[in-house]
Amino acid sequence: MKRIVVTGGAGFIGSNFVRYTLNTYPEVHVVNVDKLTYAGNLDNLKDLDASRHTFVQADIADAEAMAKAMEGCDAVVNFAADSHVDRSIMEASDFIATNVRGVHNILEAAKAQGTKRVLLVSTDEVYGSIAEGSFRETDPVGPRNPYSASKAGGELLGLSYFHTFGIPVIITRGSNTYGPYQYPEKVLPLFVTNAIDNEPLPLYGDGKNVRDWLFVEDHCRGVDHALRHGTPGEIYNIAGENERENIALTTKILECVGKDDSLIRPVKDRPGHDRRYSIDSTKLKALGWEPQMDWETGVALTVKWYQENEWWWRKIKTGEFLEYYKRQYADRGSA
Numbered sequence: 001m002k003r004i005v006v007t008g009g010a011g012f013i014g015s016n017f018v019r020y021t022l023n024t025y026p027e028v029h030v031v032n033v034d035k036l037t038y039a040g041n042l043d044n045l046k047d048l049d050a051s052r053h054t055f056v057q058a059d060i061a062d063a064e065a066m067a068k069a070m071e072g073c074d075a076v077v078n079f080a081a082d083s084h085v086d087r088s089i090m091e092a093s094d095f096i097a098t099n100v101r102g103v104h105n106i107l108e109a110a111k112a113q114g115t116k117r118v119l120l121v122s123t124d125e126v127y128g129s130i131a132e133g134s135f136r137e138t139d140p141v142g143p144r145n146p147y148s149a150s151k152a153g154g155e156l157l158g159l160s161y162f163h164t165f166g167i168p169v170i171i172t173r174g175s176n177t178y179g180p181y182q183y184p185e186k187v188l189p190l191f192v193t194n195a196i197d198n199e200p201l202p203l204y205g206d207g208k209n210v211r212d213w214l215f216v217e218d219h220c221r222g223v224d225h226a227l228r229h230g231t232p233g234e235i236y237n238i239a240g241e242n243e244r245e246n247i248a249l250t251t252k253i254l255e256c257v258g259k260d261d262s263l264i265r266p267v268k269d270r271p272g273h274d275r276r277y278s279i280d281s282t283k284l285k286a287l288g289w290e291p292q293m294d295w296e297t298g299v300a301l302t303v304k305w306y307q308e309n310e311w312w313w314r315k316i317k318t319g320e321f322l323e324y325y326k327r328q329y330a331d332r333g334s335a
């Protein structure tokens with residue numbers, strides 16, 4: 001693979017993936033297609049080697065622009081998405097446009113151009129909540145919020161293009177990802193940056209919902225591994241194997257920042273809040289991938305990154321972010 005199109009490469013995981021790819025494969029040129037929504041940020045790409053990285057500002061929901069960007073590529077890896085569950089609960093139409101219609105455009109361009117690999121980055125959320133045990137790739141999907149439903153829609157279209165047209169589609173389903181460059185609407189960077197500023201940490205419900213935490217570089221290696229070693233038509237779970245209740249994550253963050261529990265503010269729960277996510281990645285492990293970061297070290301590293309990179313997040317936590325924050329949290333009160 002010499003020319004890889006990465007969509008959503010100015011976002012959190014996408015930018016880490018572009019960096020990982022350029023550092024790992026000296027022969028690869030990345031074409032990075034990103035609309036630059038509120039979550040896209042060219043600051044995430046500042047340190048990249050410009051001679052092997054072309055940035056194209058375009059919308060994956062624009063069929064013509066997407067087909068043009070994919071001309072001559074060997075593979076496309078789709079990270080572009082509207083990705084925040086709470087925003088999908090407020091208003092879901094952008095989620096459908098990008099996560100379903102946008103994926104359709106990528107599949108159509110791949111079909112017209114004979115692209116050798118189409119990797120659709122998806123999420124463990126498509127399975128829904130599980131009380132005990134862990135989901136395998138053979139389990140049915142059961143998404144329970146508009147975000148995860150739109151991701152499942154994109155996946156199903158992808159699989160249909162594999163079965164109907166033989167398009168070499170591979171799907172990955174990753175767990176909750178954390179690390180540098182994550183937009184501070186997601187729980188971990190939100191709580192870290194609020195704690196630094198002595199602002200309350202709005203913990204939903206009883207704080208006992210469980211998420212599986214996957215360090216961003218482990219996620220990027222997993223996507224890359226599936227791209228290079230996976231079989232078309234197959235789905236691969238990418239688990240962090242670090243399941244924690246939200247309250248445990250919250251107290252760990254406070255410990256790392258050096259603040260006490262009085263900053264925790266229990267607030268009204270997220271509607272339809274999935275109780276527990278858990279996936280089994282035996283299938284990807286059999287191909288030679290495994291997560292490397294242990295949770296304590298990963299959280300400490302991430303907190304340190306936010307402490308040392310205020311230049312990155314302080315300008316984000318203004319304007320659009322503050323408007324969103326007010327809408328999202330103003331009426332939540334205490335649980």
Ligand code: NAD
Nearest residue numbers: 008010011012013035036037039040059060080081174177
């Ligand atoms: P993010 O919100 O940080 O970044 C999304 C990027 O996509 C942004 O740069 C944005 O500008 C771009 N984008 C949005 N709509 C677009 C469009 N129509 N056309 C082109 N670009 C567009 O998201 P993330 O957390 O980095 O997630 C990346 C992918 O990984 C998503 O597909 C998400 O569903 C999946 N995922 C995320 C997690 C997680 O915990 N963050 C876990 C599993 C899977």
Ligand code: DAU
Nearest residue numbers: 083084085123124125175176185186187202203204209246
């Ligand atoms: O599981 C993978 C998914 O993880 C990805 O597909 C999504 O793109 C990503 O956003 C993430 O979804 P979650 O909804 O799990 O992430 P979020 O950071 O929004 O919330 C994590 C947990 O923390 C969840 O149980 C809700 C809770 N939470 C979240 C926020 C923003 C709070 O208690 N308070 C908050 O303010």
